Amino acid sequence: METNPCNKLLNVGFSIPSKVSRAIKPDDTIVNVNGVLTGGPEIIIIAGPCAVESQEQLFDTARAVKVSGAMILRGGAFKPRSSPYSFQGMGEEGLILLSSIRAETGLPIVTEVMDPRQVELVGKYADMLQIGSRNMQNYPLLKEVGMTRKPILLKRGMMATIEEFLLAAEYILNQGNDQVILCERGIRTFETSTRNTLDLSAVPMLKRLSHLPVIVDPSHGTGLRWMVPAMAKAAVAVGADGLIMEVHYKPEAALCDGHQSLDLDEFETLMTDLRKIALAVGREIS
Ligand code: PEP
Ligand code: MN
Numbered sequence: 001m002e003t004n005p006c007n008k009l010l011n012v013g014f015s016i017p018s019k020v021s022r023a024i025k026p027d028d029t030i031v032n033v034n035g036v037l038t039g040g041p042e043i044i045i046i047a048g049p050c051a052v053e054s055q056e057q058l059f060d061t062a063r064a065v066k067v068s069g070a071m072i073l074r075g076g077a078f079k080p081r082s083s084p085y086s087f088q089g090m091g092e093e094g095l096i097l098l099s100s101i102r103a104e105t106g107l108p109i110v111t112e113v114m115d116p117r118q119v120e121l122v123g124k125y126a127d128m129l130q131i132g133s134r135n136m137q138n139y140p141l142l143k144e145v146g147m148t149r150k151p152i153l154l155k156r157g158m159m160a161t162i163e164e165f166l167l168a169a170e171y172i173l174n175q176g177n178d179q180v181i182l183c184e185r186g187i188r189t190f191e192t193s194t195r196n197t198l199d200l201s202a203v204p205m206l207k208r209l210s211h212l213p214v215i216v217d218p219s220h221g222t223g224l225r226w227m228v229p230a231m232a233k234a235a236v237a238v239g240a241d242g243l244i245m246e247v248h249y250k251p252e253a254a255l256c257d258g259h260q261s262l263d264l265d266e267f268e269t270l271m272t273d274l275r276k277i278a279l280a281v282g283r284e285i286s
Contacts, residue, residue: 012209014163017170019178020210029211031179033151034108034127036071038181039213043278043285044242046110046215047267048074050257051087052094060249061264062101068268069275069285072128073098073107074244078114079256080134087255095125102127110153110244116144123148133158133185133220136168146175153244155183155217158196162205169212182206182214183244184235186221195223195260198231203238215242219260225251228262229270236277243274 018024031038038044047070052058062073077094079087090097098109108127113119114135122129128151135141136157145152152172156165169180184203186196198221206214216235218228232243248254248261262270271285278285 012162012205016209017167019173020166020169020180020212022209022211025211027211029178029180029213031151031181031213033072033110036108038151038215039241041283043236043240043274043283044072044215045070045271045274045285046072046074046242046244047247049248049254050219050246050261051076051079051255052090052097052111053087053255055097057249058094058097059101059104061247062105062107064249064264065247065267066105066107068264069271070107070247070267071286073101073105073109074111074130074246075109076112076130076256078112078118078122080112080114080132081256092121095122099125113141113145116140119144119148123150126150128153128181131155136160136165139171142168142171143175146172146177149177149179151179151181152177153181153183153215155185156187156199156202158186158188160187162202162209165202165206166210169210180212181242182210182212183217184214184221184240185217194221194227196221198222198235200231200234200238203235203240207239213241214239215244216240217244219244219246219257219262223260225260225262225266228260229266229273232270233273233277236274236283237281239281245270 047065079089110128218231246261
């Protein structure tokens with residue numbers, strides 16, 4: 001593996017893989033998600049349900065988050081559930097719903113791909129492919145998405161160090177795809193009061209070590225709907241290039257992650273607050 005000359009100066013105790021390294025490419029990489037530029041002055045807000053559940057649920061949620069200012073729509077069609085008996089997602093039917101609401105709202109869509117055999121199918125519909133926390137070290141999957149020319153949203157593995165996270169991104173860049181957004185989504189620690197421990201120190205660290213944009217997921221990072229706004233605001237303050245948040249038109253009825261999903265009013269209020277924080281740190285949310 002090539003290493004870079006800055007490793008000693010940064011003193012992080014590991015070799016920074018070359019293609020993701022800021023020492024090799026000092027300028028920020030801008031990731032273009034169907035016209036939405038991530039990694040520039042603007043803070044990108046990705047919102048939508050954990051999973052696509054029905055046309056009504058997806059469309060009502062998508063229309064509302066767009067009005068509040070979301071720039072990209074999220075929604076899983078293939079869901080990585082801890083239990084094989086939980087709702088696994090709508091599959092291709094969910095992807096078709098996502099592309100219909102994109103046609104109506106103009107919002108680009110990000111959705112998860114879990115299996116190298118699904119990359120072609122999901123890539124037919126999605127503007128950005130999400131690699132979930134559980135698959136951050138699925139190397140055949142990383143190589144497969146690296147061979148596409150789609151932007152990739154790479155979520156940090158729940159047990160992954162910063163070094164392992166950067167090495168996972170390096171797998172994608174190494175296949176020729178440099179359109180990668182890193183996402184801090186919480187790590188497992190001894191703490192049990194939150195679902196995960198949202199490691200906001202990862203944001204300035206990753207921004208220092210790498211030229212790739214860094215966003216934060218305060219929904220999975222806390223698992224607590226009431227805590228999402230506080231951590232979302234903190235993420236913007238600490239230098240994140242964007243946020244991905246779960247929003248549902250009826251969180252209490254959600255088939256997946258309702259307990260950490262904002263309702264439509266909470267999301268609208270949060271967007272107003274986020275615009276103020278963004279301005280205070282020299283960024284903007286349109
Ligand atoms: C998700 O975004 O719905 C998801 C499953 O996230 P993670 O992979 O971070 O758990
Ligand atoms: Mn979820």
